[in-house]
Amino acid sequence: MLKNLNPLSIVIVFLLCYGISIKAQENTQRKQLFDYNWKFYLGDAPTASANDFNDTDWRDLDLPHDWSIEGKINPENPMGGAGGYFSAGVGWYRKNFDVPNVWKGKRVSINFDGVYMNSEVFINGKTLGVHPYGYTSFSYDLTPYLDFTGKNVLSVRADNSRQINCRWYSGSGIYRHVWLMVTDPVHIDNWGIGITTPEVSSEKATVQIKIIVQNETELPQSFILNTQLLDVNASNVGSNQINVVLLANSKKEVVQFITVSNPLLWSPETPQLYQARVQILKGINVIDECKTSFGIRSLKFTVEDGFQLNGKTVEINGGCVHHDNGCLGAAAFDRAEERRVELLKAAGFNAVRTSHNPPSEAFLNACDRLGIMVIDESFDGWREKKTDFDYA
Template sequence: MKQIFGLLCLIFCTIPVCAQQSNSRVITPFDANWKFALSDYKKASNAGFNDKSWRVLDLPHDWSIEGKNLQTEQGGGNVGYFPTGIGWYRKTFDISNLNKDKKIRIEFDGVYENSEIWINGTYLGKRPYGYTSFSYDLTPYLKPKGNVVSVRVDNSHQPNSRWYSGSGIYRHVRLVETNQIHFEKWGIFSYTKEIGDDRATLSIKASVANEKTIAMDKVMIKNVLYTKSGVEVASSQSSIDLKANTTKEVEQEIAVSNPALWSLDNPNLYTLASYVYVNGNEEDCELNTIGIRTIQCDVNKGFLLNGERVKMKGVNLHHDAGAVGTAVPERVWERRIEILKSGGCNAIRTSHNPPAPEFLDLCDQLGILVMDEAFDEWLVGKRDYSYKLYFANWYEQDLKAMLLRDRNHPSVVMWSIGNEIPDQGTAEGSELAKKMIAICHSLDPTRLVTAGNDNIAADKNRATEEYLAAYENDIVGYNYPDRYHERRELLYSIDKAKYLNRRVVATETSGIGGNRVRTAIPSMSGFNLRRGSSAVTQLIDVEQRWKFTLLNDYVIGDFIWTGIDYYGETFWPSRGASSGYLDNCGFKKDGYYFFKSIWTNEPVLHLTSNWNREGEEGKVVPVICFTNCSEVELFINNNSYGVKTFEFPRTGNSGNWNSYEPEKVFTSTADLHLAWDVVYQPGEIKAVGKKDGKEYVSRIVTTGAPIKIRLSADRDVIKALPSDVAHITVEILDKNDNLVPYADNLVKFEIDGAVIIGVESGNLSNLSSVKAHERKAYGGLCQAILQAKKEGVFYFKAISEGLQSAELEITAIK
């Protein structure tokens, strides 16, 4: 057994924090010590430009999140009234031991948008799309000392997005040094060819470049598979001849005995080390994290992972993360994905653009399925200065960049080439769909392709038959499949009866979001469930659609809009959209518990009502319970309001007539929630539920006045790295330690030994800066995100006038 602990420790770190060193390839993080100015300078591309007065910062960086929300901002509600504009970045660096036989490139994971790059005054190129990863060869222009890379970012043409895009170099940057014989960028592609009882076969394609002026004979390509702990489990090798200045693709197979499969519950990962040798000398070594698994989308059985049917219980996510904007430390995404998964979510659609590479790394590690999406529009645009201006010239490059970069991720199980594309109703749209689907299959034969189509049954601009036919060997994606006419009840069944071999997935659907402070079913004057309301109607629509989804195997899954609140797509004075079942702090709303009750078997018993209803004494108010308990009894101040029963799916006869296994629940509702109309009186509301012979209790009380602050952290030990943070939850409590649901106290923060990189509360109408050291609570809660710049113990204190303060200790380690 061979072990490669040195290399593997780099692969399995969340963020590259030190250079990856091998005999042949050096990857150096390039995030630190950039100069930045938020203005346009005509001569800033010149190497000798004076940038001494510019701000020094580390990447990733989003300048929009640092500015004020103003109603006059050109992007308007599309981007949450945040500022945009033009910015410049510059970095001076040396290359020690510069070797003319080496190749050095600079890689950008994402720059929003219209980036232009210079090295030592020489123009390298432009990339309009803000979500594409790209690179440039620096080799011909470098010198041993005093190199200057200059980046102009132009996000001034507004509006160009329907949601908050952020501005700047908001993802990681690195330098990659290789020899002249090397693997092409994103040139390694590995996938599981088959899995047997105790054996798996991996197929590996490797593109090898020879940039020398002479041919090279007997170049050996070797692939070695290692476990996470560094134990070699399989390998293969072969030799090729490489002509001068050419690239050649090599195919190999690796047989793996007793493989540990990648799955949702056990996301086992391996490291694939790919080597190039010439005359016994290592010329290149590239490491890729992979998972061994099979995927299939069956026209009748739906999605199969390793041969087992999995219903995709999905959410849509935009790429901002609350107070940090789009420059998101990895721990922020990790925490968010963990919370989503704890509620039964197993799939994410990256609406509506390729995500950061580390986001997919986390999905690999945590066991989440991903629909990787490329575009929000094609030729027909949605905003004046959006991607429509660049699509014709750039879509092939941008699509290929996503496919090549992301195809080794086991979490990625489906490609999406668009969202609510107006072109779906045009002749050009069907041709474009065919071309892009063909590109996807040419670079990745293992995954099917879809798009989020909102006009399949629309009365206007309906998707053409030719357009939908482009997906018939892939997957037809439905946005809001229950929106039109009889489809409110029948959904996909109309099309499935007509197209028996159609694969279907709900790419985007309505969820249960709304304001965290208000309940899922808000209190209304004279409100009664029997009279109905828009909130109740939406809840019923969601429940009916999910019944259909869970009961019909051919439906691959459903991705609700959205998992988490996001900035943008709003109206003044709001900064964002509250469609998530988590707010933009990651605090849970009522909708979280609804979906957890139908997505998991874990006991759920959640009362949605706020029991601080001063002025409503004696009025009839609704009480809603999201639960998967078979029966629930409701008490108000120890007085019973009766037992309600629930079962989904309902049990039919087993064996003989009127015989049931498991025991039948005689249900009191066909809904997926329980409801009571009660007379409001202050005190305590309590639900007592029973599930599988066990009893569970949920309580809400009428609270007293705010008295004190309580602090808690998601982790009290963090690493002193840019990738790591501590999320501090601030709670406003009464004298009995109950969260006060109406508390909006201004809380000020003091920190010793670390920095606050963002503050939020989930209140999208609070226009104060998320970079301040204070925040008004919302619904009794707010949040501060801390980052350690060095090792040590530091103290975080929260103070509010009239309240008992609180202090928390956090330790930062290497």
């Protein structure tokens, strides 16, 4: 076939293919789901963090995973009645993965949406840290420890053996999503975007976007921070650009204000959402981009009118909901999290209190999308514990 092409055509085809290859390399996915092809062992294995540890006899599974719900109910189990008499204990997870050469010069981190509990994470045998609380997200930088020439091993030890540590069913293990994050050294910080709407009316709304940007290089960096607000039809309803200079190895919070005309207001009856697309631009290149959904609404509490949403008094009609999904245990599958919100909505709820800890990201996204207000709790106890080994 190629013999019928003239030399100019061959050059054009080569350049097109080369351009597509370069574009694919530049468009490395920023947030990659890391749930699949894990190994699991129920019990303690003190040397399981080593790269050469033999895990061939371990169970193959995908995340999210709750080992307690898989166990046998026994009145002798230490979780007791509050935990449904399920088993607890210690469990290990391991995952092998390769690192592509196109990630050289990038920053690579691992994000856990939730591990119950007392987790310790290792990469290639090196400990990254311990996260005691089982209900909050956490992240570690993998960059200094990655091997571009061989296999990499991520190991996680979860310890739910100290009972009783909860007044309800907690589950055990890596029960929420895991994400691999790959960014340029100059990037938007992890969980670094916060959006509020300080001024709201039917004619216009002011959207405040707080963005933490980070420079992980040895030199000062200058760039443009570009934010666009998009409606449900992906139409641009407002934008802002600002020049930013970041010192070497530093972070900075940048605040932008964007006015939206004739905003569609979020409420339980009309859960209208917008999207903020935040980009870091160097020249014509987009070196980082994050998208965040949000609703435009005003909140107010007064003695005379009680709680007001968008200037109208609203009775909060909701209940307390724990994080488990019934027979699925604590495993936070996206569809199960969404279904729980659908059931609340169908029951007439317009609000939910996440008792007594932060829920999954999937649950919160479903509340935003389907129209449920959220009282997002942090801990069951602050200064005084309610069980022997809880996080008070």
